[in-house]
Amino acid sequence: MRRFLIFICLLSAQFLCGQDKVNTLWYRHAAKDWNEALPVGNGRIGAMVYGDPWNETIQLNEESLWAGCPADGNADAAAIMPEIQKLLLEGKIADANALAQEKLAGDPMRIRSYQTFGGLLIDFFDKGSSDSNGFYPDGITDYARSLDLMTGISSTVFSAGGIRFSREVFASRPDDVIVVRLFADRPGALTFKLSYDRVENAGVRPEGSSSLVVFGQLIDLPDATQVEPGAHMRFAGKIKALNRGGSVIAAGNSIFVDKADEVVILVAMNTDYNFSKLDFDRSIDPIALCDSRISAVEGKSFSDLKDSHVKAHQSVMGRVSLTLGDPSMSEVPTDERLAKMKEGKSDPALAALYFQYGRYLLAGSSSRPGRLPANLQGIWNQEIDAPWNADYHTNINIQMNYWPAEICNLSETVMPFSDWINAIRVPGRVTAKKTFGAEGWTVNHVADPFGHTSISDGVGWGTFPIAGPWLTLHLWDHYQFTMDKEYLRTQAYPAMKEAAEFLLSFMVTDKNGNLATAPSNSPENAYRMPDGKSFNLTYSATMDIEIAMELFNACIKASDILGDDKEFKARVKDAMTKLPPIRIGKRYDTIQEWIEDYEEVEPGHRHMSHLFGLYPGTVITDKNPELFAAAKRTIERRRKYNEDPVTRQGSYTGWSRAWLINFYARLRDGEEAGANVNALLSKSTQDNLFDTHPPFQIDGNFGGTAGIAEMLLQSHAGEIHLLPALPSEWADGEVRGLRARGGFTVDIVWKGGILQSATIVPDHTCKYSVRYGNKIKKISFKAGKPFIFNEMLKDWAKGIDN
């Protein structure tokens, strides 16, 4: 193997040898399409880099460039809601569903899409193009295109005609611009045309000698199903080329560069979206914002821009390291490694790269200077009408985006999500009142940056009032990992409490005297009645019960921590005792998906909502062995139908596969968890390591990343559990910097599948249990003082109990 790799190294582009490539994606060819391009992002703006030598494309995004506008889509259903609930609870399912179809449909039924900002085209007048001047030779050698996750820089290098060309692209967090640098090692070798390519609702004009100004406004056309037509979001960009040597002139829609030695292109992008209003705001001038951004950075040298970018980026990415498998596999291009995995070759180091990529994508799509949470594509989208509008899907997808945030030491990425959840409480109150006749706030299964919380996309799927309570669990988790009491008091608890208030006022009593959510559905599966008819809506789908349990538990704990709200706590405690139990169905001995033991319409459905309690929830653990075992059987049944080529229904999407990894991690089945990491990579991953639904959907990246972390460390059951689900394929490795609930940073080293050492640094002085295998020890931690486990672990490994 070693000799093979040295050979590869000799053959590969010279930039690759002698560098740390373990955390780098790299390729020997330019991206053929968007799905091979490489992403950069600073949490607010982003770009996809193709790396084509003579016809470069850099596709741009700005997080708030959404079509649509605020709209109260709520049906006036409060008066009819008790009737729908009564019918559901009396088992008059067909009547209940018919009435719901008639009365609950939102208007408008659909939101509009998150959009591309357009692209930069850098045309070097190559020989093949119509405006060719024959300047650049055909023959390209030593080509490499890469993305270094630790510096956040996408690079393209190649040689042609005896000249070495290099290109770097990054999205600077401190300077809030996209920076592109083109360089050639022969003076005067850079001659190209730079233009901007969006035609829909956008114009471009030259400014001064070296800038382009992009200006636009989204004109939403009439569509009976969608949010109102009209002249909506305004947007602007400024593109400035700074040259060393040669000349630059801006004319028409392009900037012409002639015989330069080096060119730095700065791109600023803004809209007139105002997060605090969840609306566009005509007092915001996006052109002025871009102007001031460019003025603030144009005086800086490229190396200053790069240094401050790399420093900020490393302070985020450098917190966690993961070593698995053979690091020298990084000498092989990423797409070739993926192809080898598809042939069944083992490459745990690729799983480690995928893990760091997930962290990279989350920081790049959900952090300051950004304001909005990561959508179905993070922030990276080339379409005007994206798949599923690249929206905020709140019946699994946006939640999955944030699964890796805390454990992977990216706690700050939760803030845009947390702020957005708090912001949509305002429209969410209207939805609670108008649609459900209830107090508190909630949202249904789809949302957008304009505060859309009403039922959309059809009543059967779209009615999902448990989404609000579910979202607030992320705020509770943020508290649990950070132990930030001020955050709990001011941001988490108010949202949680108001979501619990919604549940308390929305739930009704069922025939068994239990509190029931009604209407309810188990995303996005349907059940079959004995007469063969199938429906989505029911009452108390198991997922609802599990979410209500988690939220009520969290509210009780939070009120204890904050030391107030005794009366509310008493109400919640009382409601807790009235929730129905999680049931094991008689048909298949699995966790029952609905309140009755119905047959599933799709037994292999990609959603496995009734297992919420196993992951991300915490109510199904080995403390209840019957439920724990039933959860395992539930997964097996879903997989049987999904993977059988004949009965295959609702095939696994990337995100569904990612959920399986987390389930198996919680079941402490390292082999299955590892096998599903491999399956995620080999079946649902594009060459640029983007997850596919298909098409691209980023939740699988994030769910997969969380799953890999969950295999190495768990902390949901009141203890820090080291290596709970290690597959034999990951025999040796180390991870540093993971976070555990209670405020701990954890490093773990293992060899031959056995723990060698662990170092746990607590943020606070406390007593906490640490577990490895079946051994549990309560430790007295001192704030900031590393607790090193080596000796105790050696004893544990030898079977000595200390």
Ligand code: FUC
């Ligand atoms: C949910 C899923 C789909 C898709 C969509 C964006 O509705 O069931 O598979 O991921 O979200």
